[in-house]
Amino acid sequence: MEEHTLIQRASQGDEQAFAQLVERYQNQVYRQALRMLNHPEDAADVTQEVFLKAWRNLPAFRRDSSLSTWLYRLTDHAAIDLLRRERKRQGDASLDDAAQELAAQIPCPAPTPEQAAERQELRRAVTQGLAQLPLEQRRVLVLRELQGLSYEEMAGLLSLPLGTVKSRVARARLALAKLLGDHR
Amino acid sequence: MDCDRYLDLLSAAVDGSLSLEEQRALKAHLARCPSCTRLLEQLQAQSQILRTVEDAPPADLSARILSQLPAQKKRGLAVSWRRWGALAACAALALGLGIAHPWAHAPGSDAPQPAEYRTTNPDGNQNPLPQDRCVVSYAQPQVFSLSALPAVPAAVVVDQFSQLEQLLAHCAPQSVLEALAACYPSAYFEEGGLLLAVTACAPSAPALEQLTAHSAVLTPGSLQGEGSAWLLVAQVGQPFQGGQVLTLTAAP
Known part of the structure; x- marks a missing residue:
């Protein structure tokens, strides 16, 4: 069934139609949440929360934007909210500080080209490096690289000027490269 | 060498969105900067990996999502579009x-x-x-x-x-x-x-x-x-x- 038909039906309360939308998008939503939070259980909870919000708010969703972008926006906000709540619970210690401390403790995997032949290993290193980035850098890389949003879509989602988004992505890429590697 | 100012160009190169003029400028810099050349390779490799990361959600996730949906009455608005x-x-x-x-x-x-x-x-x-x-x-x-x-x-x-x-x-x-x-x-x-x-x-x-x-x-x-x-x-x-x-x- 066409997506717009599914959206139409789901927004009128058709659970079967909504189930098909969940099937289509749950992997991407979960992946985004997992890479933001680096915690499988929290990521599953956030995914659940996102689809509940989507269910409630579908009538306000306008079909001239894509459903995926809308879901990524909900996921981004839900993950940020969770991290903020966690931060509050843990007192004043900033999450980013905690992540940076962690990064300082854990030796960087720093794969050389030879080791890179082990693709699985490299993938693990990259996702670990991503998890160690400060929140704002991690956020833009997840939206840009994992979810494939355009810079224009990101600027809208983050309420930032286009140039700021581009330069934030560039800095996040450099920070990840520094965590992983050996240059400069 | 002032490599920092080439970072935005390196990032744009990863996106494949360089203009012709930018391509020329970056190429000229890379020709005399092995450090940036290596960095560009690394940026491209890590982006490629991030784009293909697969994380499978728990098998019962969609069942969990669907079981929590609150029943809702049929929605819809009588919107007047007459005028x-x-x-x-x-x-x-x-x-x-x-x-x-x-x-x-x-x-x-x-x-x-x-x-x-x-x-x-x-x-x-x-x-x-x-x-x-x-x-x-x-x-x-x-x-x-x-x-x-x-x-x-x-x-x-x-x-x-x-x-x-x-x-x-x-x-x-x-x-x-x-x-x-x-x-x-x-x-x-x-x-x-x-x-x-x-x-x-x-x-x-x-x-x-x-x-x-x-x-x-x-x-x-x-x-x-x-x-x-x-x-x-x-x-x-x-x-x-x-x-x-x-x-x-x-x-x-």
Whole structure:
């Protein structure tokens, strides 16, 4: 069934139609949440929360934007909210500080080209490096690289000027490269 | 070598979005900078890996999602689209706010040029808002027929449903309020949703003509005439804030 038909039906309360939308998008939503939070259980909870919000708010969703972008926006906000709540619970210690401390403790995997032949290993290193980035850098890389949003879509989602988004992505890429590697 | 200023170009190279001129500049730099050459390779490799990361969710996740859905009554709004003239009047306003898409092909609308708009702050200063990203792009107006003109300015931003209810208490039939409540539950506002409520009388033909010709300044009362009052709601995003009063004027 066409997506717009599914959206139409789901927004009128058709659970079967909504189930098909969940099937289509749950992997991407979960992946985004997992890479933001680096915690499988929290990521599953956030995914659940996102689809509940989507269910409630579908009538306000306008079909001239894509459903995926809308879901990524909900996921981004839900993950940020969770991290903020966690931060509050843990007192004043900033999450980013905690992540940076962690990064300082854990030796960087720093794969050389030879080791890179082990693709699985490299993938693990990259996702670990991503998890160690400060929140704002991690956020833009997840939206840009994992979810494939355009810079224009990101600027809208983050309420930032286009140039700021581009330069934030560039800095996040450099920070990840520094965590992983050996240059400069 | 001042490599830092090449970072944006390296990142754009990863995206494959360099202009010809930028390509030449970067190529010239890379020819004499092994460090940046190595960095570019690494940036490309890590991006490639990130783009193909697969994380399978727990097997029972979709079942969990579906089991928690609250039962909900059939939704839908009785939206009056009868008077395209009034819609076009609203369209003239809304276009000015950057919500161009929904009306781009609206019958009876001559795709008017964006009107100028300003916020009026409590201290009376007028500040122009940034032109982009003020209005969520998928916003679409819903036009309701009301029995009287609400006592509000041309447009006001609301961030709680109760505020909208308050605005309309004296002029909207219960059925309209119920329909709106179903469409904009509190969860909608929790998501950062903001509604722009625009009120205007259904304009007389000459007033409408004036408006679409951008010679009219729309203020409450200036379009008094036959017909009923209209409410237009559309979702707006940052940097609008709840309670902000918007004064809408046609571009000179």
